[in-house]
Amino acid sequence: MSDSTHDLPPGSGLPIAPRGDRPLLTELDPRTKKRYAAERRFKALGLTAVCIGVLCLVVLVSSVLRQGLPAFTQTFIDVPVYLDPATLDPDGNRDPEQMKSVLTFGYQPLIAAGLERALDDRGLGEQVTADEVAGLISRGAAAQMRDYVLANPEKLGETIDFNFVANGRVDGYLKGRVTMESAALDSQISPEQLQLVDKLRDAGLIEKKFNWAFITGPDASGNRPEAAGMGVAIIGSAYMMLVVLVLALPIGVAASIYLEEFAPQNRFTDIIEVNISNLAAVPSIVFGILGLAIFINWAGLPQSAPIVGGLVLTLMTLPTIIISTRASLKSVPPSIRDGALGLGASKMQAVFHHVLPLAAPGILTGTIIGLAQALGETAPLMLIGMVAFVRDFPDAPPAGLFEPASALPVQVYNWTQRSDPAFVERASGAIIVLLIFLVLMNTVAIILRRRFERRW
Amino acid sequence: MSVTWLLLVILVLAAIGYVMGRRRAFADADGDVRKLHSLPFYYGANVALTSVIPALMLMFVWLIVQPMIIERSLVPQIPDATIEKAGALNLVMSDVNRIAHGLDEAVSQGTMTRDFARTLQTGETDVRARLAEVGVPLASDVDPEVLEVAQSFRAMNRTGSIAMTLAVLALAVGGFAYAYMKTNREFRARKYVEAVIKALLIMAAGIAILTTLGIVLSMLFETRHFFAQYPWYRFFFGTTWAPNFRGDSDLGIIPLLWGTAYVSVIALLVAVPIGLFAAIYLSEYAGPRVRSVAKPLIEILAGIPTIVYGLFALITVGPLLRDYFAQPLGLGDSANSVATAGIVMGIMLIPFVSSLSDDIINAVPQSLRDGSLGLGATKSETIRQVVFPAALPGIIGAILLAASRAIGETMIVVLGAGAAARMDLNPFEAMTTVTVKIVSQLTGDTDFASPETLVAFALGLTLFVITLGLNVIALVIVRKYREQYE
Numbered sequence: 001m002s003d004s005t006h007d008l009p010p011g012s013g014l015p016i017a018p019r020g021d022r023p024l025l026t027e028l029d030p031r032t033k034k035r036y037a038a039e040r041r042f043k044a045l046g047l048t049a050v051c052i053g054v055l056c057l058v059v060l061v062s063s064v065l066r067q068g069l070p071a072f073t074q075t076f077i078d079v080p081v082y083l084d085p086a087t088l089d090p091d092g093n094r095d096p097e098q099m100k101s102v103l104t105f106g107y108q109p110l111i112a113a114g115l116e117r118a119l120d121d122r123g124l125g126e127q128v129t130a131d132e133v134a135g136l137i138s139r140g141a142a143a144q145m146r147d148y149v150l151a152n153p154e155k156l157g158e159t160i161d162f163n164f165v166a167n168g169r170v171d172g173y174l175k176g177r178v179t180m181e182s183a184a185l186d187s188q189i190s191p192e193q194l195q196l197v198d199k200l201r202d203a204g205l206i207e208k209k210f211n212w213a214f215i216t217g218p219d220a221s222g223n224r225p226e227a228a229g230m231g232v233a234i235i236g237s238a239y240m241m242l243v244v245l246v247l248a249l250p251i252g253v254a255a256s257i258y259l260e261e262f263a264p265q266n267r268f269t270d271i272i273e274v275n276i277s278n279l280a281a282v283p284s285i286v287f288g289i290l291g292l293a294i295f296i297n298w299a300g301l302p303q304s305a306p307i308v309g310g311l312v313l314t315l316m317t318l319p320t321i322i323i324s325t326r327a328s329l330k331s332v333p334p335s336i337r338d339g340a341l342g343l344g345a346s347k348m349q350a351v352f353h354h355v356l357p358l359a360a361p362g363i364l365t366g367t368i369i370g371l372a373q374a375l376g377e378t379a380p381l382m383l384i385g386m387v388a389f390v391r392d393f394p395d396a397p398p399a400g401l402f403e404p405a406s407a408l409p410v411q412v413y414n415w416t417q418r419s420d421p422a423f424v425e426r427a428s429g430a431i432i433v434l435l436i437f438l439v440l441m442n443t444v445a446i447i448l449r450r451r452f453e454r455r456w
Numbered sequence: 457m458s459v460t461w462l463l464l465v466i467l468v469l470a471a472i473g474y475v476m477g478r479r480r481a482f483a484d485a486d487g488d489v490r491k492l493h494s495l496p497f498y499y500g501a502n503v504a505l506t507s508v509i510p511a512l513m514l515m516f517v518w519l520i521v522q523p524m525i526i527e528r529s530l531v532p533q534i535p536d537a538t539i540e541k542a543g544a545l546n547l548v549m550s551d552v553n554r555i556a557h558g559l560d561e562a563v564s565q566g567t568m569t570r571d572f573a574r575t576l577q578t579g580e581t582d583v584r585a586r587l588a589e590v591g592v593p594l595a596s597d598v599d600p601e602v603l604e605v606a607q608s609f610r611a612m613n614r615t616g617s618i619a620m621t622l623a624v625l626a627l628a629v630g631g632f633a634y635a636y637m638k639t640n641r642e643f644r645a646r647k648y649v650e651a652v653i654k655a656l657l658i659m660a661a662g663i664a665i666l667t668t669l670g671i672v673l674s675m676l677f678e679t680r681h682f683f684a685q686y687p688w689y690r691f692f693f694g695t696t697w698a699p700n701f702r703g704d705s706d707l708g709i710i711p712l713l714w715g716t717a718y719v720s721v722i723a724l725l726v727a728v729p730i731g732l733f734a735a736i737y738l739s740e741y742a743g744p745r746v747r748s749v750a751k752p753l754i755e756i757l758a759g760i761p762t763i764v765y766g767l768f769a770l771i772t773v774g775p776l777l778r779d780y781f782a783q784p785l786g787l788g789d790s791a792n793s794v795a796t797a798g799i800v801m802g803i804m805l806i807p808f809v810s811s812l813s814d815d816i817i818n819a820v821p822q823s824l825r826d827g828s829l830g831l832g833a834t835k836s837e838t839i840r841q842v843v844f845p846a847a848l849p850g851i852i853g854a855i856l857l858a859a860s861r862a863i864g865e866t867m868i869v870v871l872g873a874g875a876a877a878r879m880d881l882n883p884f885e886a887m888t889t890v891t892v893k894i895v896s897q898l899t900g901d902t903d904f905a906s907p908e909t910l911v912a913f914a915l916g917l918t919l920f921v922i923t924l925g926l927n928v929i930a931l932v933i934v935r936k937y938r939e940q941y942e
Contacts, residue, residue, distance in 0.1 A: 035834055042836035046737025049730045053754040053810070056803045060757075063772045064764065254660035262654060263661070275664040281857070281927040282920065283864020285891050286671060289916040292898060293674035300523065315667050322664075348650040376761025379866035379891070383898050398460065409763040409867075416770055416871060424771055431764050442759065 064431050070175045071429025074211035074226065075166040077137055077200065081114035083149060085156045094153045104142035107149075108134060111141055111164070119196075122203045132193050136200075138165040140220070140227045165213070166206065168225040168422040170197050174208060177421060188223075214429060218391045219406065219414075225422035228415070230430050232390050236306050236405030237375060239397060243310020244317055244374050249367050251314075252321030253356075259322070260329040261351050280319035287316050288380030296384060303385030304404040306394070312384060313374040320373060324366025328359040361452035368445040372438050378409040386410045408434045459519070462621055466511050466628050470504040473632050477503030477639050485641040494646035502645040505652050506635035511628035515620065522616045529612070530605055538601045548602065551594070555583070555606035556613070558592030565590050574607065675920065678904075678913035686907040691914060697877035697888075699897065699908045707911045709918065711877040715887035719798045719873055720862035722883065726802025728855055731809025738810070739817045740839055751814075758807035762867040769800040769872030782884035792874035795883040801868050805858045812857065816850035816937070817843060849937040856930035860923040866891040890915050 028036065087106055091098050112134040119133070141164040148162075149155070169189040172178035180191045200206045217229025255272075263269040291312035295301045301308050332355045340350035381387075386407050394400035406414070408430060415427035478500035485491040492499070527549065539548055559576070562568040567590055568576075576583060583598040639645070683691070686707060694708020734754060738747050774791035777799075782788050820843050828838040844851075874886025875896065897912040904910070 035837070039834040039836045042839070043737070043741055046733045046741055049733030050737050050742075050750050050754070052730050053734050053757065053806050054750060056806065057753055057757055059772075060760070060764070060768050060803070063768060067771060251660045251663055254657045255663065258654075258657035258661045262657065272661050272664055275668050277931065278924060278927060279664060279667060281860060281923065282671070283860075283866070283891070283923055285864065285866045285894055286675075286916055286920050289894070289898070289913065290667070290671045290674055293678060293913070294670050297904065298674075299520070315663075318663065318667070346646065346650060348653060372759065376763065378761065378763045378766075379870075379895065382895055385899075387899055409761055412763050412767065413867070413871070416767060427767055428771070431767060434761065435764070438759065438761070 061435075064428050064435070067425060068428030068430075068432045071214060071425045071432075072211060073208045074214065075171040075174050075206060075208050076163050077115070077166045077170075078118075078161060078163055078205050078207075079111060079114045079137070080118055080159050080161050081110055081145065082117075082159045083156045084110055088149055089153070089156055094156065096150045096153050099150060099153060102146075104146055107142040107145050111137060111145065111162075114159075114162075118205060119200075119203075132190070132196070135189065136167055136170050136193060136197065138167055138226045139224050140165065165226050168420060170194075170206075171226050172422055173197055174201070174206070175425075177425070214426070215433065218393065219389060219411065220391075221389075222418045222420060222423075225418075225420045225426060228423070228426055230406075230408065230411050230433065232393055233406040233408045233411035233430070234433070235393060235400075236309070236386070236390075237408045239306035239394065239401055239405060240310040240313055240407060241371055241375060242397065243307060243401065244313045244371060245367070247310070247314040248317045248321055248370065252318050252367070252370075253325055253363060255318070256322050256325035256329060257351060257356070260326050261347070261355070276319050276322055279315075280323065283379075284316060284377055285379040285383070287312050288383030290315070291380060291384045302402055302404070304388045304390065304406075305402050306405050306407075307401040308384050309381050309386060309407060310401070312380050313377060316377065316380065317370040317374045320370040321363075321367055324369070325359070325363045328362025328366065329355060331362065332358045358454065361448050365445045365449045365453075368441050368448070372441040372445075375437060375441070376409055376434065378407075378413055381407050381410050382413065387414060389414075408437075459515070462515065462624060465625070466508055469628050469632060470508045473503035473507050473636070474500035477501075477636060480636065480639045481641065481643075481645070484639070492641050493644050494649075498645035498649050499639050499643070501649045502643075503632060503635040503639065505649060507628045507632035509652065510631050511624045514627055515624045518620045518623070522613075522620065526609065526612045526616065530609055533605050533608060535601055538599060541599075548605075551602055552606045552609055554592060554594060555587065555598060555603060556609045558587035558590060558594070559606070559610060561592055562586060562590045574610075576603070576607075671920065675913050675917040678910055679917050682907055682910035682914045685910070691911070695879065697893070699911070701906070701908055705908055707907065709890070709915065711879050712888060712890045712893055712915070714879045715794065715873065715877070716863055716889040716891075718794050718883070718887060719801065719869060719889055720859055722795060722798025723801035723805055723862045724855065724859060726799055727805035727809050727858060730802075731806045731858075732813055732851065734806070735810040735813035735817060736839060739814050740835065740843070751811075754810055755807045757803065758811070760804075762804065762865060763871075765800050765804050766867040766871035769796050769868055773800050774872060777884065785884075787882055787884040790874065790884070790886045792872060792886040793884045794873060794887050797869045797872035798883070800872055801862055801865055804865070804868065805861060808858050808861060809854055812854035813847070813851050816847045816854065816934075819850070820846045847937075849933050853930040853934035853937065856926050856933070860926035860930070863926070864891065864919060864923050866895060870895055890919050894919070 085092065087110065088102055089099050090102070112131070115133045115137070141162075144164065145162060148160075167189070169178050169183070169186065170193075173183070173189075173194050174197070178186075178189070178194070180194060183189050183191045183194050197206065213227070214229050215234070216231045217227065218232045219229065220227035255276075259269065259272065263272075291308055295308045295311055296303055336354050336358065337350050340354045341347070345353065386405075387410055388404060388406075390404045390406050392404075394403040394405045412427045412430045412434070415423040415430065478496045481492055481496055481499035482489075489496065530549075530552070534548055559568070559573045563570055563573050567586070577600070583603065584594045584596075587594060691707055691709055693710065694706055695710045696706040696708050697711045698706040734750075738751055742750065770791075774793070774796040777793065777796055778789060778791045781795075782790070782793065824842050824846060825838055828842040829835070833841070869889045869892050873889060873892065875888050875892060876886050877888050877893070878885065880887065894912045894915050897909055897915075
């Protein structure tokens with residue numbers, strides 16, 4: 001406030017009114033009001049930004065949950081099937097080797113007959129053909145039954161209650177994804193079949209229950225969404241995490257120890273440091289190109305193998321682990337080193353016997369966070385052939401590391417590329433599993449940090 | 457002997473070496489630790505390391521070099537007619553590899569005897585069917601010439617692996633014996649062990665350099681192949697992208713760069729204001745309680761894998777934008793669009809911008825704020841006129857880092873932006889980016905001789921150079937700015 005404003009007459013429209021006119025402390029002049037309003041607007045903008053950020057998180061998570069949770073339950077149909085010895089064991093000697101000559105086609109009529117009989121018992125199914133009835137059940141049902149019969153040949157001639165997975169369209173109908181209108185346009189299911197499903201549900205033959213096969217089973221082809229599972233993908237991801245842990249942790253810790261404790265200040269050290277910070281920012285897909293060119297084309301490692309994925313993810317994770325390890329080595333006070341050196345330890349002994357154990361919780365935390373990052377990485381894995389359709393479980397490591405497998409995030413991508421909308425639900429379900437793993441890993445990291453990290 | 461067994465034998469040797477070296481040192485000191493130069497542990501470790509490390513290094517090098525040498529010496533054996541028939545040399549070589557692998561597999565599964573596999577003739581046995589039995593399918597029937605090459609491949613491999621086993625074992629035993637003989641009470645075992653450990657540490661640190669070299673060299677190498685088949689000026693200045701696997705493709709990068717830039721700009725338009733204001737609010741206004749809740753919540757967004765954002769774009773944001781904006785406004789009816797990918801990517805970048813800006817705003821010295829507030833400025837005036845200008849270089853650095861993230865992001869654009877290479881201004885139109893095209897050119901069946909596949913490496917190199925440039929500029933700015941107040 002300059003002196004000149006004091007002399008102005010009252011009511012002259014200038015922003016600052018003379019003093020005598022109003023109680024200064026209880027009423028604000030217009031300019032101050034404007035400034036305060038600007039202040040409030042600014043603060044509100046900030047608060048809005050924070051709220052938008054949190055809202056995005058909520059919308060993202062709830063959309064995934066809403067889409068994905070139904071994937072964990074699946075529709076099953078109870079069918080009492082008469083295992084007809086005349087069809088299944090034409091030679092009549094109950095020898096599984098010879099019964100193998102009956103292919104799944106031989107089993108299908110039995111299932112259809114069983115379902116028809118079950119419907120007839122309840123007086124429901126006179127106007128439906130066997131083909132239509134069989135269309136309600138997953139195409140994998142015959143194979144499931146054949147495996148059972150080959151394993152238990154003595155059951156021939158009995159009527160066994162099978163619990164078959166229902167067709168994906170039936171499942172979609174009970175979950176509200178398929179409607180009578182969409183079924184009328186669909187070659188795979190008809191409105192009549194859906195009316196039959198309603199009757200079956202009323203008769204208690206159809207039930208929805210938790211579907212373990214979704215988590216443990218292998219992937220299935222594009223026209224059997226009801227049977228698709230992510231077992232192979234989980235195993236593949238686990239193998240890759242194993243490779244990353246075994247390689248990235250020792251290499252990362254060794255590199256950090258060198259850079260933090262031993263490296264002299266010279267060109268070589270500088271180059272390494274610049275390199276590490278640049279590698280941390282290289283787009284992940286570039287690492288995929290590296291994996292394809294070096295590990296597959298040049299070194300001749302097999303495509304879609306967890307070992308290649310693990311190596312690529314190791315290179316990607318190394319900068320994260322090195323940066324966090326260096327931070328936790330740095331946080332160990334120099335007095336610890338000085339104490340050890342003063343008692344006659346060599347530099348190496350001081351580091352390995354004293355500094356490293358004290359830094360271990362921080363290192364572990366960084367490693368887990370790096371692993372969590374690697375677990376969700378998709379793009380580089382697509383380039384090294386992990387998008388391939390893999391149905392067979394890989395063997396136990398080490399041989400299994402070289403066999404084709406899938407990975408959780410790539411499996412999600414794969415499912416989004418299929419035409420049947422039932423796979424969108426599966427993809428969201430797989431994401432829920434992926435997110436659960438990530439939450440678990442991060443929780444462990446936070447607990448480790450809270451419990452063991454020392455502050456000096 | 458397989459590699460696994462060889463490794464095991466070497467490790468067992470190392471364990472024995474540890475025990476024996478330690479014992480020898482003890483015996484030489486008459487059981488009195490005080491007479492030893494180093495602690496007993498180091499004598500054992502010295503023997504173990506001397507027997508293991510040279511042997512493992514030899515094995516590693518051998519495993520890399522042997523296939524190269526064998527391949528080189530096999531090439532002259534293949535008649536030109538066979539190569540012409542198969543189309544390319546590397547196709548013949550992969551056939552040779554498969555047949556040799558199949559025969560080994562058949563022997564190990566017991567469907568062939570060793571001698572039978574060695575003397576097999578194409579005229580007498582249906583090699584293809586026999587190999588299919590053991591799970592090695594071949595694309596065509598086996599030529600006698602190829603079979604012959606495969607047989608000599610097997611023979612050379614066998615000799616090679618026997619030679620490797622012998623050499624590696626000899627080196628391991630030799631190292632063992634040398635270190636064991638040298639062990640006595642005067643021997644400075646700790647010095648040697650520590651020198652070896654330090655060398656290992658340096659090698660681990662060098663892996664970062666190797667990775668960068670690997671990235672640059674592998675892409676440079678393949679990019680050179682690409683430019684040998686496709687003129688560089690058509691790649692950098694071409695305005696159409698129309699790959700055609702029968703040849704005669706248009707592979708201009710401009711439409712891809714346009715899509716990449718468009719998506720990134722939208723992403724930054726979303727992320728920068730929200731992230732910046734969130735950072736300002738959290739660091740300048742929020743109390744400790746709000747801060748301790750809101751900050752981690754926003755940072756969770758950074759920990760969510762990009763595939764989740766991709767799916768979010770595909771099934772939630774895309775249809776939403778199409779049904780409520782694009783179709784009512786008559787701007788198109790594609791769920792995949794630049795706007796979809798850009799907005800979702802913007803959400804992904806919010807925590808990135810906010811936590812970097814938060815750090816930078818916090819680094820502005822408190823005295824600047826106190827000075828401004830003391831002169832009567834309101835908090836927002838202080839932030840706008842004092843804190844923000846002081847933090848500006850750092851914030852620009854943060855935005856550049858976010859931009860480099862956006863340019864290199866893959867899954868969101870693969871699932872959200874679409875695959876049509878188009879140069880258009882309409883944000884509700886599907887366009888495509890560099891990363892999407894890298895993925896589509898390199899997944900599935902790829903032929904590493906055609907420009908349609910090799911172009912992915914040129915795209916990758918371009919992407920690498922752009923993001924590296926942005927990062928370097930950003931880091932320089934951030935670093936310079938930090939020094940200003942330290």
